[in-house]
Amino acid sequence: xxxxxxxxxFEELCAAYVLGSLSAEEETSFKxxxxxxxxxxxxLFQDMQAIAAEMALLYPEIEPSxxxxxxxxxxxxxxxxxxxxxxxxxxxxxxxxxxxxxVFMIVSLGLLFQTQNLNQDLxxxxxxxxEKQSIIETLESEVERKEELLxxxxxxxxxxxxxxxxxxxxxxxxxxxxDKDNGQAxxxxxxxxxxxxxxxxxxxxxxxxxPISAGVFAVNDPSRDNFFKISEFQQGGTGAFAITLEPExxxxxxTGDMYLLGSM
Amino acid sequence: xxxxxLSAIGKFLTQNNSRDRDLMRRIASKEPEALSLLYDHxxxxxxxxxxxxxxxxxxxxxxxxxxxxxxxxxxxxxxTERGTAxxxxxxxxxxxxxxxxxxxxxxxxxxQSTSLDDDDVFHPLYSEENNPLENTxxxxxxxxxxxxxxKLSEKxxxxxxxxxxxxxxxSEISNEYDIPLGTVKTRMxxxxxxxxxxxxxxxx
Numbered sequence: 001x002x003x004x005x006x007x008x009x010f011e012e013l014c015a016a017y018v019l020g021s022l023s024a025e026e027e028t029s030f031k032x033x034x035x036x037x038x039x040x041x042x043x044l045f046q047d048m049q050a051i052a053a054e055m056a057l058l059y060p061e062i063e064p065s066x067x068x069x070x071x072x073x074x075x076x077x078x079x080x081x082x083x084x085x086x087x088x089x090x091x092x093x094x095x096x097x098x099x100x101x102x103v104f105m106i107v108s109l110g111l112l113f114q115t116q117n118l119n120q121d122l123x124x125x126x127x128x129x130x131e132k133q134s135i136i137e138t139l140e141s142e143v144e145r146k147e148e149l150l151x152x153x154x155x156x157x158x159x160x161x162x163x164x165x166x167x168x169x170x171x172x173x174x175x176x177x178x179d180k181d182n183g184q185a186x187x188x189x190x191x192x193x194x195x196x197x198x199x200x201x202x203x204x205x206x207x208x209x210x211p212i213s214a215g216v217f218a219v220n221d222p223s224r225d226n227f228f229k230i231s232e233f234q235q236g237g238t239g240a241f242a243i244t245l246e247p248e249x250x251x252x253x254x255t256g257d258m259y260l261l262g263s264m
Numbered sequence: 265x266x267x268x269x270l271s272a273i274g275k276f277l278t279q280n281n282s283r284d285r286d287l288m289r290r291i292a293s294k295e296p297e298a299l300s301l302l303y304d305h306x307x308x309x310x311x312x313x314x315x316x317x318x319x320x321x322x323x324x325x326x327x328x329x330x331x332x333x334x335x336x337x338x339x340x341x342x343x344t345e346r347g348t349a350x351x352x353x354x355x356x357x358x359x360x361x362x363x364x365x366x367x368x369x370x371x372x373x374x375x376q377s378t379s380l381d382d383d384d385v386f387h388p389l390y391s392e393e394n395n396p397l398e399n400t401x402x403x404x405x406x407x408x409x410x411x412x413x414x415k416l417s418e419k420x421x422x423x424x425x426x427x428x429x430x431x432x433x434x435s436e437i438s439n440e441y442d443i444p445l446g447t448v449k450t451r452m453x454x455x456x457x458x459x460x461x462x463x464x465x466x467x468x
Contacts (some may be wrong), residue, residue, distance in 0.1 A: 050351045
């Protein structure tokens, strides 16, 4: 009797379920019954469900708008891409980006290092060129000065005045080659000390006991002979040459110690 | 002739079931092309079903899209042991339509009764866009269902009709047509068992 009632109850719920006619509560109840259903009941459910599906054929077919399919296929492809490709591509792009960044960083550091080396090399080369240029300029200046001095020596009519060291510097030596015609002279000094700070040597031409300044000069390398050109020295007469140590820039009259003296 | 038709229907059902099962397997493997093919096979039928239940095209299209989205997402849950893909898809479609029908918005609307004699409802499934043989067989299937329904008592048919075509619950049918709830349940049960008996040979 109870089995019969259960069967009737199952059949009622099953028929209503496949027709979509159960309340939410009854639906839950039927689903629980279905879980415990025997083979015969399950077959009944499948048959009724199939019949309900067949009843759908009684509806008129209607064409939906084309956009539905388009949206569905787009959704499906998006889903596929996001499940597989997109993530992998994203990951790959990420890995590529990291790899590219590392490579870029290494290349950048390499280039930076190379640039720094090149800059250093360039600086060294520039310093070397400047140094060589300075030497060249010094040598050119020296050659030019020597040529000027040689010009004086080449003059046919010159006076030679030798100067000797005095008490403050007995080993001192000096020589004046004077080209009176052109108003210029060559001064050679040796063995006189390096000038102290704020001091310079001054050459005097003494005529009739009156000292006339012939110019100032400094000796920075006492170990070698030093040559100086005296320009615009338009003087006449016969006298003597003397060298004194004076304040830097020279004095109107001799004030310091006399280092060299020589007469014509 | 009858033998030929039944044979053709049986062959067609088997082929369709095999085709649908293969499509469902491919959809479960996330092949958009398979979803596209399945949509081509069933979109008009399901949209007709939805339009008849929901009345509004926009709502019907909305649910149609939801149905195929669910198929895409849950194809792997389809169990071939529990019936055909066609049954699964139609059940899914009807359940979604009824859920929408019983939502707050639809509850406000007056239920429209549907007559079994209504031409709009029982319009045969002829469509020029379909395969002629398929249309013929589909229409034959529809005729078989129609003829089986015709063999029910008028009271049984009426209860099944309003439940299926209008989406009314048993309680709603009872209230709407002033029939005791128990009687509604009995008529529905007896009607469906009778249909099973009438259609069981072809459904097997």
